[in-house]
Amino acid sequence: VFGHSVVGDNLERIVRTLRAAARRADVVVVTGGLGPTPDDLTREAIAAFLGRPLRRDAELEQRVKAVFERLGRPMPAANLRQADLPKGATAIPPVGTAPGFYVHSDSALLVALPGVPWEMEAMLSGTVVPLLRGAAGAGAIVSREILVVGLGESATHEIISDLVERQGNPTLAYLAGGGRVRVRVTAKAVSADAARALVDPVVREVRARLGDAAVPGEGTLAQILGRLLVARGATVGVAESLTGGLIGAELSAEPGSSRFFSGSLVCYSTSAKSEVAGVDPGVLERAGAVSEQAARALAEGAAKAFGADVGLSATGVAGPGEHEGKPAGTIFAAATLDGRTVAQAIRGYGDRSNVRAMAVTTALDLGRRILDGR
């Protein structure tokens, strides 16, 4: 991806953006603006850019009408605009209600996809990627990511800066946020196998240097933890405070998570920590709800409440204000398995949303570590 532009619903500005994009790239992918309302201008803009008329496609017209028949609703006349295509364009059948299309200009291939994420994604993988593979001919790009927890972007860079600085093919890039850094290693070669042969030794070198901070496996932290749980037929229960449900939401983001995720006790109030998660009120009184002791008791209470093999927890101060005299960013997480409980304190930073994301990361990573026997 060489460039990415966002432009408002204005015909002249969209045409100008298309012109600039077609000058610098061989393929221009446009998303959005294919709906039936008057601010949906992508069809008109691409036709104007090409200097060609719009024509109503008979087959698309039938498809648009069929969607409304299926819903048992009258079709507003404006919806027939969705069957219009610039002359010479090939339709991509609708996944929801909006069809996409692609068309060649003198200099570039233009692809128009709906803005609704899942409609765009289905057309991208079903039609656009094969089309691009065909157009690109031989050659492949392969990327692998290494997930880093417990080291910031600067600290990660200090350890592998020479690899980054001497980079050519493969290249290395950082993507950081929420207490995680992803190091992406990308190579181009004549084939996917050849690209992998360039990527793999660099991935091994980065993993060796980062040691314990590099999470083994690929995917998100929740996916990695989920695979470890499924592999040993184990389940996880959570008790969370400052994260408000985000640990549970992340563990259940992927289909099939019911194989390992039992549930989460979101104990936002202090009384819920004792009454719902069974934390000894004495612990809450002596050490406070934001304490290592509370985190340990929450993890143990979660495992017990759900009858789960692994218990995870996070408690802390999301901010911006302090709580119980503890500053924003204070985070305690814990994990328990087979009667052994481990805990970790970290100092989160950034805004409320980043502090909560860092707490999620710390709890999931502790779960991964305790299953790895660390």
Next chain:
Amino acid sequence: VFGHSVVGDNLERIVRTLRAAARRADVVVVTGGLGPTPDDLTREAIAAFLGRPLRRDAELEQRVKAVFERLGRPMPAANLRQADLPKGATAIPPVGTAPGFYVHSDSALLVALPGVPWEMEAMLSGTVVPLLRGAAGAGAIVSREILVVGLGESATHEIISDLVERQGNPTLAYLAGGGRVRVRVTAKAVSADAARALVDPVVREVRARLGDAAVPGEGTLAQILGRLLVARGATVGVAESLTGGLIGAELSAEPGSSRFFSGSLVCYSTSAKSEVAGVDPGVLERAGAVSEQAARALAEGAAKAFGADVGLSATGVAGPGEHEGKPAGTIFAAATLDGRTVAQAIRGYGDRSNVRAMAVTTALDLGRRILDGR
């Protein structure tokens, strides 16, 4: 905002993007690329665009050094690059570790901000907005949003299409997703009061036409529900299944949510619904975990478990596969208050993430309605 471009860490491409942006706009705001690593090229790119050298700023140098002294860590020499500014630029003091700056070219004002969201936001509101207000002189833009639940974007448009089509000042725009549509009404005028006088009658007209689907109040659904709860000194407890914790996460997203949010029982497994949320196992057996009866029992169980005034729940099938013979997108939500329980079934669509977001919307909206006495 007239245009928005994303460009990789490549000096030549960044300079080309700056040139195009400065041609079409009076102010160009750049985010990211101000860190200490070699892929941070914004300083060099703006200097190259201006045809001016970079100079090390003595005061910034002291500030960068002070950050590391405070952390008690040695400063890598590369970090001093963060004190370099194009000749003629004015520094914006760092919020985290990266300073920002602004500088005038012949044709435009260029502003460079760090990419870390909260650092960017602090500089934007603290320095950039006042700077732009000063440059813009008289005149104001005012926007208001109307939150719509229970009607899709097309259905909303059918009701107010004539207002959208005759638009000039104010303009109307739709932002849709996760079962919510926001209708944004924006006017420009010589003063904020004059702009508000243009916006307000249109907002009233849109609300009148949309009736019950337009949520009274401003802000997110969680903020609106939170204000209703705080106003009557009430609290809310949640029991959620397919949403995995997202209802709790949304209710606790804003600071101060502990005034009204007690917690959430995320009962992902069927056994957790009875053992943790106290749903009668007979209900789960007869009607299933994905049923209106289960949703009602979950809401009531949540209110009881947390000792909360209001109980909310959502159960359903996030997909992509079916569950208990019910198709992906099946959603039941319920709300309970003072011994009265209401429930709603909706058919979610789109991918797993959108179905979950629609379930969150339905549950929060039911909570809002039951507090409104509906």
